Amino acid sequence: xxxxxxxxxxxxxxxxxSGPPGAPTVVCMHGYxxxxxxxxxxxxxxxxxxxxxxxxVRGAGESGRPHGRQAYRxxxxxRDLAAVIDAVSPDRPVHxxxxxxxxxxxxxxxxxxxxxxxxxxxxxxxxxxxxxxxxWLRARVRRPTPRAFRELVTxxxxxxxxxxxxxxxLPELAWRAGLIQRVLARTDGAGTPxxxxxxxxxxxxxxxxxxxxxxxxxxxxxxPVQVLAPQRDPFVSLSLQTDIARWVPNLAVxxxxxxxxxxxxxxxxxxxxxxxxxxxxxxxAQARGxxxxxxxxxxxxxxxxxxxxxxxxxxxxxxxxxxxxAEHGAEVIVTDIDQQAAERTAQLANTLGPRAxxxxxxxxxxxxxxxxxxxxxxxxxxxxxVINNAGIAVAGPFFETTVADWERxxxxxxxxxxxxxxxxxxxxxxxxxGGTIVNIASAxxxxxxxxxxxxxxxxxxxxxxxxxxxxxxxQAGVGVVAICPGFVxxxxxxxxxxxxxxxxxxxxxxxxxxxxxxxxxxxxxxxxQDILRAVERDATIAPITVEAKAGLLASRLTPGLLRALAKxxxxxx
Amino acid sequence: MAGxxxxxxxxxxxxxxxxxxxxxxxESVAQTLQPGVTEKQAVQRMREYLHGRGVQDxxxxxxxxxxxxxxxxxxxxxxxxxxxxxxxxxxMPFILDCAPVRDGYMADIGYAGCLGTNPVYEQxxxxxxxxxxxxxxxxxxxxxxxxxxxDVDALIDRHGYDNRHRVxxxxxxxxxxxxxxxRLPQFIAAGFGIxxxxxxxxxxxxxxxxxxxPLWADGxxxxxxxxxxxxxxxxxIGFRDVGVKFEEILVVxxxxxxxxxxxxxxxxxxxxxxxxxx
Numbered sequence: 001x002x003x004x005x006x007x008x009x010x011x012x013x014x015x016x017x018s019g020p021p022g023a024p025t026v027v028c029m030h031g032y033x034x035x036x037x038x039x040x041x042x043x044x045x046x047x048x049x050x051x052x053x054x055x056x057v058r059g060a061g062e063s064g065r066p067h068g069r070q071a072y073r074x075x076x077x078x079r080d081l082a083a084v085i086d087a088v089s090p091d092r093p094v095h096x097x098x099x100x101x102x103x104x105x106x107x108x109x110x111x112x113x114x115x116x117x118x119x120x121x122x123x124x125x126x127x128x129x130x131x132x133x134x135x136w137l138r139a140r141v142r143r144p145t146p147r148a149f150r151e152l153v154t155x156x157x158x159x160x161x162x163x164x165x166x167x168x169x170l171p172e173l174a175w176r177a178g179l180i181q182r183v184l185a186r187t188d189g190a191g192t193p194x195x196x197x198x199x200x201x202x203x204x205x206x207x208x209x210x211x212x213x214x215x216x217x218x219x220x221x222x223x224p225v226q227v228l229a230p231q232r233d234p235f236v237s238l239s240l241q242t243d244i245a246r247w248v249p250n251l252a253v254x255x256x257x258x259x260x261x262x263x264x265x266x267x268x269x270x271x272x273x274x275x276x277x278x279x280x281x282x283x284x285a286q287a288r289g290x291x292x293x294x295x296x297x298x299x300x301x302x303x304x305x306x307x308x309x310x311x312x313x314x315x316x317x318x319x320x321x322x323x324x325x326a327e328h329g330a331e332v333i334v335t336d337i338d339q340q341a342a343e344r345t346a347q348l349a350n351t352l353g354p355r356a357x358x359x360x361x362x363x364x365x366x367x368x369x370x371x372x373x374x375x376x377x378x379x380x381x382x383x384x385x386v387i388n389n390a391g392i393a394v395a396g397p398f399f400e401t402t403v404a405d406w407e408r409x410x411x412x413x414x415x416x417x418x419x420x421x422x423x424x425x426x427x428x429x430x431x432x433x434g435g436t437i438v439n440i441a442s443a444x445x446x447x448x449x450x451x452x453x454x455x456x457x458x459x460x461x462x463x464x465x466x467x468x469x470x471x472x473x474x475q476a477g478v479g480v481v482a483i484c485p486g487f488v489x490x491x492x493x494x495x496x497x498x499x500x501x502x503x504x505x506x507x508x509x510x511x512x513x514x515x516x517x518x519x520x521x522x523x524x525x526x527x528x529q530d531i532l533r534a535v536e537r538d539a540t541i542a543p544i545t546v547e548a549k550a551g552l553l554a555s556r557l558t559p560g561l562l563r564a565l566a567k568x569x570x571x572x573x
Numbered sequence: 574m575a576g577x578x579x580x581x582x583x584x585x586x587x588x589x590x591x592x593x594x595x596x597x598x599x600e601s602v603a604q605t606l607q608p609g610v611t612e613k614q615a616v617q618r619m620r621e622y623l624h625g626r627g628v629q630d631x632x633x634x635x636x637x638x639x640x641x642x643x644x645x646x647x648x649x650x651x652x653x654x655x656x657x658x659x660x661x662x663x664x665m666p667f668i669l670d671c672a673p674v675r676d677g678y679m680a681d682i683g684y685a686g687c688l689g690t691n692p693v694y695e696q697x698x699x700x701x702x703x704x705x706x707x708x709x710x711x712x713x714x715x716x717x718x719x720x721x722x723x724d725v726d727a728l729i730d731r732h733g734y735d736n737r738h739r740v741x742x743x744x745x746x747x748x749x750x751x752x753x754x755x756r757l758p759q760f761i762a763a764g765f766g767i768x769x770x771x772x773x774x775x776x777x778x779x780x781x782x783x784x785x786x787p788l789w790a791d792g793x794x795x796x797x798x799x800x801x802x803x804x805x806x807x808x809x810i811g812f813r814d815v816g817v818k819f820e821e822i823l824v825v826x827x828x829x830x831x832x833x834x835x836x837x838x839x840x841x842x843x844x845x846x847x848x849x850x851x
Contacts, residue, residue: 319733327813341731348733351692352813491730 005055005087007080009071011064015055015084019047024120024282025089026274028054029081031100031127032201033184033193035061038099041267046275050095053088057102059200072203074108074130081109085118095278096122097270099263100235101204103127111219111247121281123226123274125262126236130208132244134216151239158235165205175199187234189261224250226277226293228270230258231477245295252277252293257434257477269432288331288381289433301329302532305354307383309333309376309424311363311416312390314341316490317440319348320524321387321531326353328532333380335361335372337390363390363416366423373423382431385535387438388420388462393496394454395509395571400500401454413458414465421469425478434477436535439466443486443548446555447562451570459484463541470540479538484552486545488527489517498571512572579751579802580826584678588803589835591673592680592822596838598622599669599684606688608663612637612656615669623673630759632672632679632750632769640665643685644816645740645809655764666694666815672805674769677752681805683820684839697810697817700732702844704808705833709823712831718795722746726791729810737816738809747806749776749787750822801827803834 001017016036026046030038036054046052056063058080059072066072085094096119098106107129109115110122128136137155140148165171174180175198184190225248229241242253254273256262263270276287292305308325312318314336322332326349334349334356336342342358349356357380361372376383391413394405417439428435442459444452466482473480493513498506527544534542543549554562579585602618615637623635638645639659643666648654661667665688672681685701687694707728711721725746729736738746755768762770776787786794789804807820822834833841 323733323813344731344733348696348812351696 003087005083007058007064007076007083009066009076009079011058011066011071011080013055013058013064013080013084014062015053015088017051017053017088018043019050019052021051023049023051024278025051025053025092025094026278027081027084027088027094027096028052029096029098029102029106030054030057030060031098031102031104032204033060033180033198034100034191035197037061038191038261038263039097042097042263042270042274045267045271046097049275050278051089053084053094055084057105059203060197065196065200069203069207072207074105074208077105078109078112078114081105082115082118085115093118093120095120095274095281097125097274098122098127099125100127100260101201104130104204104208107132108219110221110223110225119223121224121226121277122221123228123270123277124241125228125270126230126233126241126260128236128240129219129244129247131216131219132247133240135218135247136240136243138215151237155237155240158233158237161235162205162209165202166209171202172199175202187261188259189265191261191264218247220247220249222250224252224277224281226252226254226273226290228262228273229253229255230260230262231255232258233260235260251295252290253295254289254293254433256432257475258432266432268430272431273433302536303385304329306330306385307333307380308385308387309335309383310387310389311335311361311420312337313345313358314338316492317485317488317524317527317531318387318389319345320528321389322346322349322356323352324525324528324532325385326350326356329353330385331355331380332357333376333383334358335363335390337362363388363419364411366415366419369419369423373427376424377427382427382433383424383435384428385436385438386420386424386428387440387531388417388424389438389440390416391440391442391458391492393452393492394499395452395496396499396501397450398453402499405497405499406454409454409458413455414461417462417465421465425469425473428478429473429476432476434479436479436481436538437466437469437473438481438483438531438535439463440483440485441466443484443543443545443551445482445484447551448566449568449570450566451568467540479535481534481539482541483531483534484541484543484548485527486522486543486548486551487517487520488522488524488545489520490524493517509571516572580824584752585824585834587676587678588680588822591675591678592682592835593837594623594626594628594675595671595673595680595682596684598626598671598673599682600839602669603667603684603686606661606667606686608661608688610661611658612639612642613658615639615661615667616656619669619671623671626675628673628675630674630753630768631761631766632674632681632753633765634761635669635671636764637670638668638816640667641814643668644735644811644814645737646814648740651742651763661688663689664691665689666691666817668816668818670818670820672769674753674766677754679750679753679769680822681748681750681807681820683807683809683818685817685819691815693812693815694817697734697812697815698840698843699847700734701808701810701817701819701840703728703732704810705819705841708806708808709831709833712799712823712825713829715798715829717797718747718789718799719791719793720796722789722791722795725808732810733812735811736809737811738807738818741807741809743788744790744792745788746808747789747804747823748773749800750803750805751776798829799823799825799831801825801829 004012028039039054096106103124104127140152175195276290308330313322313334334342334345339360346356346358425437441462444456445459445463470480530544543552619635670683760767804823809818819840825831
């Protein structure tokens with residue numbers, strides 16, 4: 001539904017409404033040089049649950065285009081917003097969702113008196129409060145510590161265009177000649193702004209920025225504000241957007257792996273984050289992601305409110321890692337081919353952390369993985385960390401390793417990781433909020449040995465896959481970490497298959513290997529602690545245990561030595 | 574100590590009395606534990622309680638472990654077993670362990686408790702019941718002690734816990750006990766009463782001649798079914814920073830049957846109540 005609303009100074013504003021009229025109202029405010037179509041993708045999702053209102057700001061789209069810069073002062077723009085709110089939701093406060101210059105206006109509204117009590121929540125993308133920006137800038141000039149200086153330079157480097165826009169006539173000419181459009185076309189998601197929007201909107205800069213030299217008074221707000229800060233925004237730096245907690249006591253900050261035009265490039269993520277804040281203010285129910293986003297003074301557990309999924313979590317490194325994450329505040333989802341074992345891990349994790357659940361899953365079964373992905377998404381949400389841990393071992397000479405042995409180990413160790421990365425890692429990418437995929441490879445991936453041809457092959461493949469995927473997913477903000485444990489004392493020595501040995505010899509080999517691993521005495525818990533650290537520092541390859549670290553170094557410095565050592569039979573007899 | 578005839582009902586009655594007394598001491602001291610109480614104070618209270626009720630000697634002096642010391646973290650030397658100035662805090666688990674001797678009869682008990690609530694402690698205590706059943710069942714079946722030790726380890730592994738009794742001297746899960754008759758003076762050496770030690774060492778030599786041991790661990794010497802007599806069995810399991818145990822007398826009759834001397838003990842009552850409540 002479309003209608004025109006008349007602003008206090010007679011300018012008409014074109015307002016578009018969608019979604020159920022009785023639902024909470026969300027007012028979307030676009031920035032420069034966009035119009036309401038910026039929100040099309042986001043509106044399509046939000047309108048399923050809310051009454052969504054998107055209007056063209058004066059000077060843009062089909063709204064009126066008054067002449068003279070006074071008509072574009074922020075106070076007037078806030079009066080426009082008030083007129084829209086009066087018309088679309090006269091009795092109930094609204095939720096704001098704003099981008100760029102829309103954000104600047106919305107900040108002015110939530111920190112001002114005119115709309116006090118009329119706004120329940122505000123989600124801001126890539127636009128600062130001009131008063132906060134003024135203080136931010138002055139504070140850094142006054143105390144130019146190295147960090148402050150760096151932040152200042154970063155912001156000023158991206159703000160040069162503001163000075164250009166304040167020049168007379170030149171920017172108009174640049175718009176008319178299509179130059180600015182060509183520059184913008186090189187940024188992700190800028191769309192195709194019209195010259196008319198570009199030229200009219202210049203008044204925003206001329207009327208409001210550096211309108212006076214004296215310091216602006218500080219403006220605060222009690223409205224809960226969520227800042228969605230794109231990490232690759234070429235115009236507004238992270239610090240300028242997020243270092244504002246002293247004026248905004250109820251502040252949640254989420255950094256997104258994206259560029260400036262987030263509503264256009266990541267409509268799902270924007271809709272999801274915005275609805276989480278709306279639902280929280282309307283009903284008090286708080287989503288995990290939002291809980292984690294609040295800025296607070298008190299110290300929180302390292303992985304508080306993170307959702308971690310781990311395969312093969314019924315024993316060994318998988319179980320220890322699940323427990324370690326739980327102990328540091330994460331909700332863990334444990335899967336295993338042995339349901340009882342998975343449930344036991346979840347039960348133990350429940351004694352340490354907030355919540356844990358268990359699922360039966362054969363990682364080599366694509367159908368089962370996809371089904372699990374759907375259940376995960378519906379029952380628990382999009383994970384933050386996906387750990388592909390499930391693995392088996394086959395030891396013994398190449399010619400004794402049967403096709404069935406090969407198929408089984410490739411199915412679990414390699415296909416399991418591929419399915420996990422595609423289905424569960426796919427959720428991370430789709431979620432748009434970044435995350436981490438952890439693949440448990442092995443030191444055997446880079447330490448060749450005649451004793452583990454099948455196992456080492458699958459693990460080397462996992463290592464290669466992890467590194468390729470890391471390159472591919474960097475853009476999406478999803479880190480891919482390959483973990484390479486050495487001799488960690490788990491039941492893998494007991495569950496391994498030793499080819500080319502009879503039952504008695506195999507049993508003896510198992511016992512001996514188990515004993516040697518026990519003497520080595522590197523516990524799964526130690527490995528788990530290292531895995532948590534690797535996730536925190538987004539390591540590319542994390543060798544675990546001294547021998548794995550030394551091996552990695554040797555594989556780079558003296559590969560010839562390792563090739564010589566590969567001739568040694570490691571199977572204890 | 575593994576003297577003949579200990580499994581007669583007259584003897585068993587005496588052992589039961591001492592064991593009841595020891596558990597009463599632990600329970601009553603546990604009641605008095607408040608935040609700020611140290612291990613040394615707890616031990617002193619157990620001593621006073623037991624001395625006041627006719628205990629003359631110790632198999633070993635009372636022990637108290639608070640917090641992560643219940644899981645024996647970093648117990649590299651046996652000195653670490655002795656009580657420290659560690660103070661009890663809200664939510665902290667604790668273990669009280671004492672082995673009094675009265676009129677020549679000894680008991681050796683372990684009592685695991687917690688100040689306030691601690692979910693890890695609750696889970697461990699709940700799971701500890703399975704070990705009591707497993708051990709008596711396997712002894713009755715005549716399984717070699719070493720094998721039972723490994724079965725306990727396997728259960729610990731399935732549960733996702735750590736074996737903490739392997740930290741005890743000799744990695745023992747149990748040791749034989751009996752009556753103490755000695756002309757040596759009352760004296761404590763390295764935490765053990767020397768008169769009890771004298772009988773234990775005598776047993777060690779005697780049993781060694783039969784390729785058996787009064788100590789029950791996972792070595793070759795424990796590769797035999799349980800010797801008739803009384804065994805103080807003490808499975809000690811741990812998870813993260815919490816350890817729990819029970820320790821009580823298992824009676825092995827000359828015919829090879831086995832049963833727990835007394836079911837009226839705090840941990841058993843706890844499990845019975847939990848079972849009744851569910």
